[in-house]
Amino acid sequence: MSLYQAPLRDFQFVLHELLETSTVMQACGRSDFDAGTIDQVLAAAGEFAEGVIAPLNASGDEAGCELRDGVVTTPAGFRGAYRQYIDNGWSAIACSAEHGGSGFPTAVENAVNEIFGGANMAFSAYPGMSQATYVNVRANASEELKALYLPKMARGEWAGTMCLTEPQAGTDLGLLRTRAVPQPDGTYRITGSKIFISGGEHDLTENIVHLVLARLPDAPPGTKGISLFLVPKVIPNADGTLRERNAVVCGSIEHKMGIHANATCTMNFDGATGWLVGEANKGLAGMFVQMNHLRLGVGITAIGVMEAAWQKALRYANERVQGRAPGSTAPADLIVLHADVRRMLLTMKANVEGLRALALWASQLVDVSHAHPDADRRRDAESLVALLTPIVKAVGSDVALESTITAMQVFGGHGFIRESGVEQHVRDVRIVSLYEGTNGVQAMDLLGRKVIADGGIRMRAFVDQVMAHAETLHARPETQEFAGPVLQLARRVREISSELVALSVADQHAAGAASVPYLRLAGHLALSHVWLRTVEATRTKADSGDPFYASKLATARFYLKRLLPQTVALCEEIRAGAGVVMDEAALPSSS
């Protein structure tokens, strides 16, 4: 039984037919990634995922990590798999050529990350965090630090972490207390305790590069007094050989609902030597390079887990015989023939394929925002990435959780049993709505910082883009039925965004009360746009009878008719206003 199969055909569709990645990258001055090269990479990723890490997923969950005397041992097989991972060059896939990287487009990098996340989320989170750390160091550190650290990190010989959270400072990093005291030699002594550090300690690499937020002695209070430091587990010599153990140790690891094989550590810094990254007191902005990279990344991991769960459910529905389907004369039929099971399967299919296309589009826009020769295109792409990042993170993770729960439901009682493998997906993916900024934080990032703060201009531009596209397709008889609901939704989002911008002036709770349904609504806007582009890319081919395209088109129809109606309710919820939420009588403060 296959535990996981990389959905290569769908990646090909999204990258080549929907996003035209090769062409877009060529316009960005990168002509080395034709479709054949991309397909080869994806096929190799699939082989590694299916053959090496998927088989370690259940056993890793069962065994978990162990901490003894400050040393974390990953589950059996993880060290070997990681060795293969870096030997195959996966850690370097998107790193710069100057550090020995392959420099693949972000869309390809994230397709690969989806594959690895789907095969084994706990395993893939180790290099996932390291990649994000690499990006942070590359964006913010001095040339000296970059030269010393980045080649090692690109090769995957040194891992990386992000040390933000403290017991009293999670969402609110302004409350953090870890101190950094400057030393005569230009380094800093870092003292404090950080919690929830993913991969804070493990046995996969010889060194771990911690990026730590801390306060200088003279720092102003709150978020304006936070600086970013690089604190290696082992201090290296200038030539990259290892010199001495730094004063940072893992004090404990968490017992969690899922991703048991990924060590979540309390890291104690006891006068550890660190190097300042970027400017003093501007550490939070620096860290956001990594944070945004991760938000897209964890959203994509969630999509991978959703894919794995959907594959299991689809296979089970095609094997399990139970109940007679309407009109059948057999004693009992495959459950895939029952309407309610099909409803569940199609919901999962529409969710995973729509979100995949959306996430890879957002990934591609990251490259366009950096490398396109046209400044307007760069600016537009950057603006869209800002909107789509919280959507991919939060809608991706919430919908992935819903879909993995639905996959369990297809299994009936068998889904509750560990052996089915599907309940692990629920437990694993549950964390994605919580970390790298809870989904409530994503929602306020979207509505507060990215919609209301600029008077809704950025969102209006996106709505206009969606509407212009939908209007074109609405004018063609053959695509009218698909474009209609998208047009209607775009109008609704335009109206409700304006209302919220206006309302937030008078009511300070308007944004907070509306943010979560607004994010989901914006997610549907983005997804419906992606599905309409999918209709455009598949309709003619579907008519010619190719089952892949016919299935895509039918899935688009299902999404637009059965899932998009959720947006009506979201609008009503938002319009109910902040009053019912803030009513002091409803939740007496003494309760």
Place this chain on the structure above:
Amino acid sequence: MSLYQAPLRDFQFVLHELLETSTVMQACGRSDFDAGTIDQVLAAAGEFAEGVIAPLNASGDEAGCELRDGVVTTPAGFRGAYRQYIDNGWSAIACSAEHGGSGFPTAVENAVNEIFGGANMAFSAYPGMSQATYVNVRANASEELKALYLPKMARGEWAGTMCLTEPQAGTDLGLLRTRAVPQPDGTYRITGSKIFISGGEHDLTENIVHLVLARLPDAPPGTKGISLFLVPKVIPNADGTLRERNAVVCGSIEHKMGIHANATCTMNFDGATGWLVGEANKGLAGMFVQMNHLRLGVGITAIGVMEAAWQKALRYANERVQGRAPGSTAPADLIVLHADVRRMLLTMKANVEGLRALALWASQLVDVSHAHPDADRRRDAESLVALLTPIVKAVGSDVALESTITAMQVFGGHGFIRESGVEQHVRDVRIVSLYEGTNGVQAMDLLGRKVIADGGIRMRAFVDQVMAHAETLHARPETQEFAGPVLQLARRVREISSELVALSVADQHAAGAASVPYLRLAGHLALSHVWLRTVEATRTKADSGDPFYASKLATARFYLKRLLPQTVALCEEIRAGAGVVMDEAALPSSS
């Protein structure tokens, strides 16, 4: 830190002020249950739940059950707690006086069950299943079997199980293969293997009474050839002393997502001695007495778990300081002051309180349907119980799952850590949507068997009842804002029910494609009715400033304005029709 607190005040409100249980029971000829007696029972249940079984909830999850040589050992503390449970008379709370029971009304029994389920779902599932077995034997068995078994079961000395599922027969019991061969002495030899048997084996009682579905040698195929047998673990003498071990053993126990402390067993019957219960080949109907009892019961357990999770989230929100609330000048505020956290808390509060009132109303109707002197009242109550049972089971469990997930979200990253206790609630409650008939089965039971099969008459009667009540309140200015949305919803349900009755004649998949959103829609109809009755019962008292009633009224407003809008989307989903679901192109059968 309190792990769980029985919501006594809310039970008092529901039983005394909303349902007027004492008065209704008096009309049913039961004058022995005044408010004071009921309150005493609930307080005692709370004490037992808080002091004895809540402290075993996390440790039971951690330890799980162990199977060695056919013997299942429950987690440390469970045997002692069970001894206390039966010594306190909890097993007999709703049993008949002739078997030594206390004969409490079903609404009180289920209030107690909610309390025990909330404190420790895995523990309470053992006696919960035994109670349902008692009800089955009492309804269906011969006088001889009843006299021998029921007093022991009422005292909790003997436990009970329900043995239905086989590897190839879950939802579709017509496929079951376990055989029963008649013996010259009037007994039967039962041979076969049953899976997913909750409490199939354990160390809490000296005997376990299995109610087993099996086929006689001459039985017709399918569901019309199923008979019900009583198969004790230890065969008793006529005086109730234990004679000899029967040929039934536990072959394995499942490793599950949750309720680790409740043993889910494979039970192997190898020519075990059994006694026929009820008529031959009519076993499925007999078993449905137990099944319906359980469906209400597990829905109520889910509400208990939801209550436990909501309590934890509310406490955390009142302790955790993070982020500055709009308008505040403090460095950071309690998270309960943030609008999005309030939205989550109020969603949970509205869910748990609404479903509690609905479930206890359905419980009370069970007694009315049996004992009311007026035949019309009995018939109406029975009809309503038939509608409300799948709603309490399925909406209760789905909403409980959503709410426990929301409770985790309030905790942020801390919610993912075992120590918080909240993630266990998600893992435990997940099973309720799957067992005793998956929620898809509940939805078809409601729409297929209870709405479409009688041409929608029963549902129309319920809609009329809801509308008549809402119209009365709509005519009063002070309750108009509450009644308006309920009226609107009732009209929608009336229309869509008629449409589905008509549609199902022509389209054999119409019911299956609509069933799950229809069930949720019907759930909102029932909940909105309950909330409107709550408005009626609280409005005047709320105006006088009592915080309990003011909170109730504000929660009603939140439910009607923020949660009820979901129904608009559900109607649109249903009206999208079966075509998009059954489209062969969407899910090619080869995939």
